[in-house]
Amino acid sequence: MEKQKILIVEDDDLMQGMLKDSLNNSGYEVTLASDGLEGLRNFQKSDYDLVLLDIKLPKINGIKLLQKIKEISQETIIIIMTAYGTVETAVQAMKIGAYDYITKPFLSDELILIMQKGLELQKLKRENILLRKELKHQFSLRNIIGKSKVMQEIYQLIEIVAPSRSTVLIQGESGTGKELIAEAIHHLSDQKDKPLIKVSCGALPETLLESELFGHERGAFTNAIKMKKGRFELAHQSTIFLDEVDDMSPVVQMRLLRVLQEREFERVGGTQTIKVNLRIIAASKANLLTLVNEGNFREDLYYRLNVVPIMLPPLHARKRDIPLLVNHFLNNYNTQLHKNVEISTEALQRMMYYNWPGNIRELENLIERLVTVSVKDKITEQDLPEYLRIKKKWSSNKIKMVVQEVEKEHILKILEQAYWKKKETAEILGITPKSLWEKMKKYNIE
CATH class of the missing domain: 3.40.50.2300 (Response regulator)
Structure with a gap:
């Protein structure tokens, strides 16, 4: 001690x-x-x-x-x-x-x-x-909503990997719930009684991020009037969650690689080597393998992070979970605001049609806004924003072309997220491998 x-x-x-x-x-x-x-x-x-x-x-x-x-x-x-x-x-x-x-x-x-x-x-x-x-978040699987097949598989993987000390890489678009996954893994681990140390790597410039992660010695730079422990040091014997690692500079990537390999580092401006025993959970909104192929992310760091990969699908790829999520957020904000607001079937249907580019975060923000401003007991279709209610009058041929174009783009996106593994792609899309093969042939996807 x-x-x-x-x-x-x-x-x-x-x-x-x-x-x-x-x-x-x-x-x-x-x-x-x-x-x-x-x-x-x-x-x-x-x-x-x-x-x-x-x-x-x-x-x-x-x-x-x-x-x-x-x-x-x-x-x-x-x-x-x-x-x-x-x-x-x-x-x-x-x-x-x-x-x-x-x-x-x-x-x-x-x-x-x-x-x-x-x-x-x-x-x-x-x-x-x-x-x-930590009481603001009850770190458990109850916070992760979804009964779709892909989410059930993610639940199983979380329960398997949580007790280990393996490095986890969570990838998914912004708003898909990467932080909730990290919290669930930590909550189910042996380190659950210790704090989960979180760092948003995309929110800080390189010099500040380096100091935040590794700490600094007094006088290391202007205004460094006192020695400061970094987040890695604070996460000793616990878990650190590195969000948006795709935004890390090459310098910070190189220093992170050493922590992963040797479990040691020096503070900024320091010479004393500090040893740490910790678990690293990283998250990326971009496909790191694509960044590696483009030369924008270190290949050796990618493989060190990608020990246990978890790929979170976008919300439009798990539409059957939308009613569950809507109900969950309604319950949360009804409790917070002392209301009892429901949602009509028609309003829920409009939400099912929408593509949700902002994913779960966009859906939650909308439900919070609707419950907050509602003076009625039920949210109807007319209460929804115009972009959810709009019904464009297009010809059947144009609709078909647009649907096909969107479908092709969606298949390509899911293929990339699943690293072109056909079976996983088909499961995320909710179709059979044979149907996926037919669609790839139809759209000349190779």
């Missing part, structure tokens, strides 16, 4: 030595500082679980140092050491953010008891923050 790190800021050499010996013997990792300035510099260089801080210090006094530490880290536990005549100052320190104070002279056991209580409170606060975040 990693030792808890304690910073002692005390200008009395005798007191320093006594405290260091006592805390080392109690299993803590101790750093010493003899004045306020040295204490601040030490705190900026590393993460400390607790600071023992004398009130009267040279260069920067204890109150000023307390304020500076709290500006950098609100959650660090700070215990003030004070002489009998400065108790009022210690009380002032507690108002600023110190956890407690202890009056000199004191027994080591007395100090360690206060420290243990403070560190336990810190642990509970951290766990509470994580639990509050």
Whole structure:
């Protein structure tokens, strides 16, 4: 187990030595500082679980140092050491953010008891923050809606792969539910009691993403005033979910490959090699094999990520799940908004005809909007947006041409997503392999 790190800021050499010996013997990792300035510099260089801080210090006094530490880290536990005549100052320190104070002279056991209580409170606060975040999502298969054959196969694969530590690659269009799949895998794994660390790789530029993933040392770049642990370090003994890995730059791809191969890395601006034991779940909105063939993604990284592939179909390829999803979202938003809104058969039919380019996310957003603005007990066809209600008057020949064109494009898309495996493509499309072969011949798909 990693030792808890304690910073002692005390200008009395005798007191320093006594405290260091006592805390080392109690299993803590101790750093010493003899004045306020040295204490601040030490705190900026590393993460400390607790600071023992004398009130009267040279260069920067204890109150000023307390304020500076709290500006950098609100959650660090700070215990003030004070002489009998400065108790009022210690009380002032507690108002600023110190956890407690202890009056000199004191027994080591007395100090360690206060420290243990403070560190336990810190642990509970951290766990509470994580639990509050995780309670927003009940990570289980109940969050993944669908009874189509392809979704049933995905459920089975999740249950098989979750207990292992294998790397998983989830691919699918935006809005198909890749994050829900990652959450379900984590929730069903042995690491379910630890947080799932999430990183949206497409939301950050290269330099920020590198710092976010690998952390950085103090002074590594402008405004890096303090050492920061990266997401890989925070995911030690747990799982990290890397969304939109298709947007990673070549530099970050290369560093990720090393983590996958060696389970080690260095922080940005650092030289110390950090070892981690973690599971990686990656997700991509683009077909990574296509990007590899185009020269836009490392082939070796692709094969390291693609240990257990999960391909999520777009919503228009699993139309039979739309009524289930509509019902699920209706129940959710009725509960949230204290309503009891239903949907008419005609409105549901219009939703079944629509192609849903934004997939499940688009459908959910629509249901939320409809329930929110509804003043009736039932959503009808007239309540739907115009693009769902529109009925174009085309000739039968034109309709046939458009349908054939759309069907050809759809078959090509599913073939690409299934890596041109005919059996899987047919299952996703809901047709027999023979029908798929006939359609490929009809549309000259080779």
